[in-house]
Amino acid sequence: MTFTEKCENPLKPECEGGDIAVYIQAGSKRLPICRSCWVMLAEQDVEWDEDGIRLKGELTSSTDRSS
Numbered sequence: 001m002t003f004t005e006k007c008e009n010p011l012k013p014e015c016e017g018g019d020i021a022v023y024i025q026a027g028s029k030r031l032p033i034c035r036s037c038w039v040m041l042a043e044q045d046v047e048w049d050e051d052g053i054r055l056k057g058e059l060t061s062s063t064d065r066s067s
């Protein structure tokens with residue numbers, strides 16, 4: 001069984017790129033990021049941690065942490 005992952009870039013929700021370059025660990029989520037989005041992220045000041053992804057110090061995406 002083949003599972004094809006698609007990009008889940010939270011900064012570009014419409015992206016459905018399939019050439020996953022990296023995975024970003026954001027909280028309990030592990031987000032596949034396609035190559036073109038990875039280049040985009042690398043060009044911007046994006047950082048991520050267990051609370052989600054931040055763009056230039058601003059929280060742009062948070063994960064639900066109900067636990």
Ligand SMILES: [Zn+2]
Nearest residue numbers: 007015034037
């Ligand atoms: Zn993408």
